[in-house]
Amino acid sequence: MTQLMSEDGIRCDGRRVDQLRNISIRVGVLNNADGSAYIEFGKNKILAGVFGPRDVHPKHMANQDTGILRCRYHMSPFSVTERKNPAPSRREIEISKVLKEALQPALILKDFPRTVTDVFVEVLQADGGSRCAALDAAAVALADTGIPMRDLVSACAAGKVADRIVLDVNNEEDQEGQADMPVAIMPNSGKVTLMQLDGILTSEEYKTCLQTAIGGCRQVYEIQRRALIERYFESGVQ
Amino acid sequence: MESVIIDKLKRDKILDLLKQGKRLDGRALDEQRPLIIETGVIPKANGSARVKLGNTEVITGVKIQPDKPFPDLGDKGILICTAEILPLADPHVEPGPPSEDVIELARVVDRGIRETEMIDLHQLVLIENKSVVGIFIDSSVIDSDGNLFDACSYASVSAVLSSTIPKYDIKDEAPVLVEGVTSKPPVKTLPVSVTMARIDDYIIVDPTKDEEACMDARITITTNSAGNICALQKGGGDGFSVDQLFKCSEMALSVGTKIRKKLEQLM
Numbered sequence: 001m002t003q004l005m006s007e008d009g010i011r012c013d014g015r016r017v018d019q020l021r022n023i024s025i026r027v028g029v030l031n032n033a034d035g036s037a038y039i040e041f042g043k044n045k046i047l048a049g050v051f052g053p054r055d056v057h058p059k060h061m062a063n064q065d066t067g068i069l070r071c072r073y074h075m076s077p078f079s080v081t082e083r084k085n086p087a088p089s090r091r092e093i094e095i096s097k098v099l100k101e102a103l104q105p106a107l108i109l110k111d112f113p114r115t116v117t118d119v120f121v122e123v124l125q126a127d128g129g130s131r132c133a134a135l136d137a138a139a140v141a142l143a144d145t146g147i148p149m150r151d152l153v154s155a156c157a158a159g160k161v162a163d164r165i166v167l168d169v170n171n172e173e174d175q176e177g178q179a180d181m182p183v184a185i186m187p188n189s190g191k192v193t194l195m196q197l198d199g200i201l202t203s204e205e206y207k208t209c210l211q212t213a214i215g216g217c218r219q220v221y222e223i224q225r226r227a228l229i230e231r232y233f234e235s236g237v238q
Numbered sequence: 239m240e241s242v243i244i245d246k247l248k249r250d251k252i253l254d255l256l257k258q259g260k261r262l263d264g265r266a267l268d269e270q271r272p273l274i275i276e277t278g279v280i281p282k283a284n285g286s287a288r289v290k291l292g293n294t295e296v297i298t299g300v301k302i303q304p305d306k307p308f309p310d311l312g313d314k315g316i317l318i319c320t321a322e323i324l325p326l327a328d329p330h331v332e333p334g335p336p337s338e339d340v341i342e343l344a345r346v347v348d349r350g351i352r353e354t355e356m357i358d359l360h361q362l363v364l365i366e367n368k369s370v371v372g373i374f375i376d377s378s379v380i381d382s383d384g385n386l387f388d389a390c391s392y393a394s395v396s397a398v399l400s401s402t403i404p405k406y407d408i409k410d411e412a413p414v415l416v417e418g419v420t421s422k423p424p425v426k427t428l429p430v431s432v433t434m435a436r437i438d439d440y441i442i443v444d445p446t447k448d449e450e451a452c453m454d455a456r457i458t459i460t461t462n463s464a465g466n467i468c469a470l471q472k473g474g475g476d477g478f479s480v481d482q483l484f485k486c487s488e489m490a491l492s493v494g495t496k497i498r499k500k501l502e503q504l505m
Contacts, residue, residue: 090341097338097473104475181470191477195457197470198353206467206487210480 004173005162011173013042017166018212020156020219025137025227027144033120035145037227039137042170043127048137050145053115067112071100073134075123095131102135102155102184102194108148117147128171129157132182135194140224144231152224153193155184156216158209160199165208167216179205183213187221249437249452256440262448263292268489270444273392273497277400277504285401285423289393292446293383295327298375298393300401304364304413305372315362316372319348321390323379331382346471347377347390347431350460354429354468357398361424364406364413371403373423384447387458391431392497398423399504427463428501430494434459434486436478441485443493457483459490463498467491 004012011017021042030036033049040046056062073095077086088096103119119142121134132155139153159169160179169180179199185192192214201209252262259267271292280286285300305316321344323331336344351357362371375397377390402420406413435445435453445453455474462468467487472478478486 090345093338093341094345097342098471101473101475105477186477191479192472192483193477195470195472195478195483197467198349200353200355200462200466200468202466203487203491207484210483214480 004176005164009164011161011166011170013170013172015168017164018215020168020216021170023136023220023223025140025223027140027227027231033141035141035143035147037137037140037144039133039140041127041129041133041136042168043125044123044130044133045125046130046134046137047122047124048134048141049120050117050138050141051120052117052145053112053147054118056114056116061116062114065110065113067107067109067115067117069100069104069107069109069117069119071096071103071119071121071138073099073121073123073131075126075130079123079126095134098194098196099131099135099138103138103142103153105191105193106139106149106151106153106186107142108150111148117142117145126171128174129169129182131155132157132184135184136220136224140227143228151186151188152221153184154187154217154221154224155182155194156213156220157182158213158216160201160205160209165205165212167212179209181209181213183210183217185214185217187218245451248448252449252452253438256437256442261442263446267440268443268493270388270493270497271446273500275392275396275500275504277396283397283401284403285397285399287393287396287400289389289396291385291389291392291444293381294379294385294389295381296377296379296386296389296393298377298390298397300397301374301376302401302403303372303374304369304406307363307367307370312367313363314359315357315370317352317357317359317375318372319351319375319377319394320344321347321377321379321386323382323386327379328382342471342473343386343390346387346458346469347394349469349471350391350429350431350458351375351394351398354427354460354462356395356425356427356429358424358426362403365408365411368411369408369413371406373398373401382447384450385433385444387433388431388444391429391460392501395429395501396504399425399501425505428498429460429462429468430497430501431458431460431469432490432493432497433457434489435474436476436482441482441489443489457486459487461491461494465491
């Protein structure tokens with residue numbers, strides 16, 4: 001078993017308890033998608049592509065009153081240590097659903113009845129916290145399409161490792177730690193749009209963990225914003 | 239698809255009542271529907287329960303049999319928890335592969351039992367890395383009126399509590415059933431899941447199907463006997479404020495205490 005934390009509070013990958021992994025985001029990386037983004041979040045490497053609002057197929061899924069959002073989170077067979085069967089697993093289907101529900105509050109789908117907006121996320125390499133990283137990339141890719149949004153969505157996990165609340169749980173800490181709590185917020189409204197937890201926390205730890213994760217989301221938001229500004233104001237492309 | 243006009247009328251009525259602190263069925267905001275638990279309903283299973291939470295009804299069966307451990311978990315027995323909504327339970331459910339809603343239901347119920355460490359899986363090892371006891375908990379929703387998460391969770395926990403584990407001897411490195419000898423499952427704590435819905439700024443416990451049709455967001459929180467929070471899942475197309483999330487955790491603990499008393503009677 002890996003030692004997850006040294007005596008002076010340094011984690012197995014050299015971070016402090018309140019430190020994020022390195023994050024970089026690039027916007028507009030795909031030609032055919034209406035919006036796209038690529039994120040590196042620690043060792044996670046994730047691509048997000050968005051199409052729409054566009055016609056709904058199959059047609060019976062169309063809604064007269066509002067546009068719909070679909071989301072597919074998928075891991076490449078080579079993204080993890082043991083080859084992953086390429087067919088969507090139950091875990092991926094559940095994550096697709098929670099990602100969709102995390103992004104939906106930021107969109108104004110009522111303005112686009114009878115359309116669908118498709119968000120495709122491909123995890124090329126996974127390293128713990130991939131659902132949060134995927135969500136960060138998907139939100140930026142949605143913004144890149146130019147579809148009206150109320151807010152961005154920024155995600156980050158917190159957890160409990162060696163009896164301490166830590167920010168941004170990595171793969172080893174997720175496997176062997178005591179709790180993992182992925183959280184996403186809309187940074188301007190402060191609303192929490194994704195939240196899950198597995199692991200045992202006291203009421204106090206629950207509150208600290210949630211606040212820690214939200215602090216991480218706010219740091220991620222700055223990186224997302226900078227990536228969008230770089231794409232649209234500084235690179236000279238549009 | 240249910241008519242939007244009905245949903246809007248229902249939503250208006252439900253909101254109107256909430257402003258007065260009331261609900262369509264007369265319950266308080268933090269009040270669950272009556273919970274009826276009956277165990278031992280399927281004698282061929284190693285444990286079983288039929289749970290009614292208001293008009294939502296679930297049957298859970300537990301099957302216990304020797305199995306190979308997961309390759310990286312050779313010192314632990316196997317725990318698998320599934321859930322399905324039978325087509326006879328709801329006019330909107332069709333036979334076929336499980337929808338994402340059903341997959342979420344099964345995974346949230348499983349997470350509640352797994353993460354609270356309800357069952358001491360280390361005690362289910364027959365031969366380390368070779369042979370362990372597997373506990374399979376399968377829930378079927380047979381009548382649906384909202385809050386399937388809690389109904390399936392209570393039914394699963396009740397079925398486990400009512401179950402007996404057969405005894406296996408080891409002969410030539412293989413498990414052999416010993417007839418007539420059983421033991422109780424090694425239960426360490428009682429997980430209780432509490433699902434809440436947010437409609438506008440109101441948080442209500444144990445939403446019915448009508449209330450779910452007009453909720454903004456949903457949260458399921460599972461607590462253990464020691465009062466810790468062990469599993470959580472937010473759902474629905476909108477979010478919660480941080481204050482609401484704190485309130486929800488407190489509600490999950492206080493409502494959970496009452497349910498846990500009921501489950502303790504099965505031990």
